[in-house]
Amino acid sequence: MTTLFTYLKAVASPTIGLGCMNFSHGYGTPMPEPEALRALDEAFEMGYRHFDTATLYGATANEQLVGKALQGKRDRVFLASKCGMAFAPELGRKVIDGRPETLREQCEASLQRLKTDHLDLYYLHRLDRRVSIEESVGALGRLVEEGKIGAIGLSEVCAATLRRARAEHPIAAVQSEYSLWTRNPEIALIEACREADTALVAFSPLCRGFLAGAVEDPDRLEESDMRRNLPRFSAENFPRNRRLLAAFTAVADELGVTPGQLALAWLLAKGDDVIPIPGSRSVAHMRENLAAEGLRLAPQTVTRLDAMMTPDQVAGARYGEAQQAEVDTEEFG
Numbered sequence: 001m002t003t004l005f006t007y008l009k010a011v012a013s014p015t016i017g018l019g020c021m022n023f024s025h026g027y028g029t030p031m032p033e034p035e036a037l038r039a040l041d042e043a044f045e046m047g048y049r050h051f052d053t054a055t056l057y058g059a060t061a062n063e064q065l066v067g068k069a070l071q072g073k074r075d076r077v078f079l080a081s082k083c084g085m086a087f088a089p090e091l092g093r094k095v096i097d098g099r100p101e102t103l104r105e106q107c108e109a110s111l112q113r114l115k116t117d118h119l120d121l122y123y124l125h126r127l128d129r130r131v132s133i134e135e136s137v138g139a140l141g142r143l144v145e146e147g148k149i150g151a152i153g154l155s156e157v158c159a160a161t162l163r164r165a166r167a168e169h170p171i172a173a174v175q176s177e178y179s180l181w182t183r184n185p186e187i188a189l190i191e192a193c194r195e196a197d198t199a200l201v202a203f204s205p206l207c208r209g210f211l212a213g214a215v216e217d218p219d220r221l222e223e224s225d226m227r228r229n230l231p232r233f234s235a236e237n238f239p240r241n242r243r244l245l246a247a248f249t250a251v252a253d254e255l256g257v258t259p260g261q262l263a264l265a266w267l268l269a270k271g272d273d274v275i276p277i278p279g280s281r282s283v284a285h286m287r288e289n290l291a292a293e294g295l296r297l298a299p300q301t302v303t304r305l306d307a308m309m310t311p312d313q314v315a316g317a318r319y320g321e322a323q324q325a326e327v328d329t330e331e332f333g
Contacts, residue, residue: 015272016264016293017050017078018043018286019203019279020066024058028222031281033065040069042283044077047290052175052201052277053114054082054125055106056094063113074116080201081110082125082155082175084136085326096326098128100139107143123153123175127328133161134168141169153201156327159192166196176329178202178274180211180248180266181232181241181309182318187330194273205267205276208233210241211248212260212285231316240315248308257295260285262305264292269302 023036031039040051053066063081070077083106088095103124111117122143124136140152151172154165165171174193178185178200185200193200206212208227215221218233227233232241245259252262260278267276278289297305311332317324 015268015275016048016290017052017080017201017275017277018048019277020051020053020062021057022279022281023065024062025056026226027281028225030058030061033068036065036281037069039281039283039286040066043286044069044073046287048286049076050078050080050275050277052080052203054123055086055110056082056125059087059089060109060113063110067114067116071115078120079114079116080121080123080153080173081114081119082123082153083107083110084128085125096126096128098124098126098131098133098136100135100142103136103139104143107148111148118148118150120150121153121173122149122151123155123173125155126326127154127157127161133157133165137165137168137171144169156329157189158328158330159188161328162189162192162196162198166198171196171198173199173201173275175201175203175277177204177318178267179205179207180263180305181207181244181314183311184318184329184331187332189330190270190274194271199273199275200271202267202274202276203279205278206260206263206289211245211263212258213245213249229320230318231320232314232318234316237316244309244313248305251301251305255301257292258288260288261292261295264289265295265297266302266305268292268295269297 024030051066053062083103084098085094085096086106122140127133137152143149144152152169153173153175154162154171155175157174162171162174176185176189190200209215218227218238221228231237249259252259264276267274280286
């Protein structure tokens with residue numbers, strides 16, 4: 001059981017957290033602020049205590065939104081954000097920058113936007129291949145010493161990078177895409193996390209809505225929806241992937257749960273140190289996801305699910321070529 005997991009259970013139960021990106025970034029038109037604030041307030045009231053954001057999301061708009069939403073609640077939540085990847089207005093694109101001075105500047109700005117004097121967990125959003133991981137993590141370690149962040153996390157890194165990083169400073173969490181149809185952490189990362197007492201925080205645990213049945217036709221998504229550019233949602237691959245859903249949905253029906261709840265329960269069955277952070281704009285879906293906290297799958301059910309949507313069955317890569325070049329994760333051959 002990891003240190004981060006123990007901390008979350010003590011101060012931020014339940015285990016399932018809320019990924020806040022969807023409100024401002026990646027999935028079409030951002031949600032109007034008044035509606036987003038109401039949704040985040042309801043999320044808190046229904047029991048969410050772990051909130052995840054980043055400098056990049058919405059070109060800082062997401063941090064500003066979360067900061068407003070958590071006013072008066074800060075001492076009752078576990079707050080995580082990310083640095084090292086941000087939108088550069090002067091260039092019109094995002095930039096990965098892991099230099100110590102950049103990480104410090106971004107941390108100071110995040111604290112202001114989030115209206116707090118510290119972050120419980122601060123991730124290096126992407127590895128900057130021009131800067132050694134030791135240098136970036138060393139800079140974050142100094143922020144820990146100053147009390148500006150409680151713990152260091154890494155995002156989308158491989159086992160070897162984690163091992164190098166933890167030699168510089170303890171790493172509380174690695175955030176990586178992990179779900180029934182994205183098993184990359186099982187190649188080597190989970191083992192490396194457990195060696196280091198590092199939690200694995202699983203983003204996109206519902207496969208960007210796919211496992212919840214939220215995407216019937218990618219052509220109906222908004223033009224600005226990032227899923228339109230992901231290979232698994234392409235006109236060639238999506239029909240093949242959609243056929244994989246039938247057996248999975250049948251298991252959910254047998255158990256009397258929703259497909260989304262089953263997807264989260266499968267992750268929770270992978271270990272107490274696996275922490276899913278599904279994202280949603282829908283209050284109903286947030287409530288549905290949170291209810292998965294109490295589900296416990298029988299070992300034979302986990303084994304049955306393990307055989308579904310294996311890497312050889314899923315059609316298409318996780319990312320397109322440009323996005324893939326930005327990550328440091330292990331890939332299946």
